[in-house]
Amino acid sequence: MAAHDQLARLVAVLESSPAMYLADSGLASYPGPNEIRIGLSAIAADHRRVLARAAETLAEREVAAPRTRYPLAFTGWHDVDLGWLLSRVLERLRAQLGELDCIASAPDDAAARELAAEAAAVTRRHVDRLADLAARHRAGLSGQPA
Numbered sequence: 542m543a544a545h546d547q548l549a550r551l552v553a554v555l556e557s558s559p560a561m562y563l564a565d566s567g568l569a570s571y572p573g574p575n576e577i578r579i580g581l582s583a584i585a586a587d588h589r590r591v592l593a594r595a596a597e598t599l600a601e602r603e604v605a606a607p608r609t610r611y612p613l614a615f616t617g618w619h620d621v622d623l624g625w626l627l628s629r630v631l632e633r634l635r636a637q638l639g640e641l642d643c644i645a646s647a648p649d650d651a652a653a654r655e656l657a658a659e660a661a662a663v664t665r666r667h668v669d670r671l672a673d674l675a676a677r678h679r680a681g682l683s684g685q686p687a
Contacts, residue, residue: 547644547653549607552595554640555660556609559630560584573623577674584667591660598652624678634668
């Protein structure tokens with residue numbers, strides 16, 4: 542496997558994240574608690590920062606960054622309440638963590654390992670925060686101080 546393959550895989554994993562999809566499809570237009578919207582925006586922003594660095598590294602290697610598509614299932618999420626979507630987003634983010642951990646342990650690309658480890662760490666922090674928001678939402682506590 543070429544060294545840039547792990548980095549390209551990282552780009553594909555992050556670009557197809559549910560938080561990225563929601564941010565790209567107009568997160569502000571989705572109904573639901575603002576605290577969930579803010580949490581999803583934050584993870585998308587963190588993923589974009591890692592993606593920018595990965596794209597820069599690929600460019601230095603003279604390899605085009607792959608463009609990925611969102612899963613077709615995401616298109617059914619338009620205009621759905623963020624509180625309802627949150628459990629689905631969390632499920633997909635947790636699966637994404639497994640892929641990030643796998644890339645972070647790949648022996649053939651130090652840059653991919655470093656970026657994947659960083660992406661996994663920030664994703665875990667966001668998953669913890671979003672899981673807390675989901676629990677509060679289910680308990681009817683959305684919008685109240687934590």
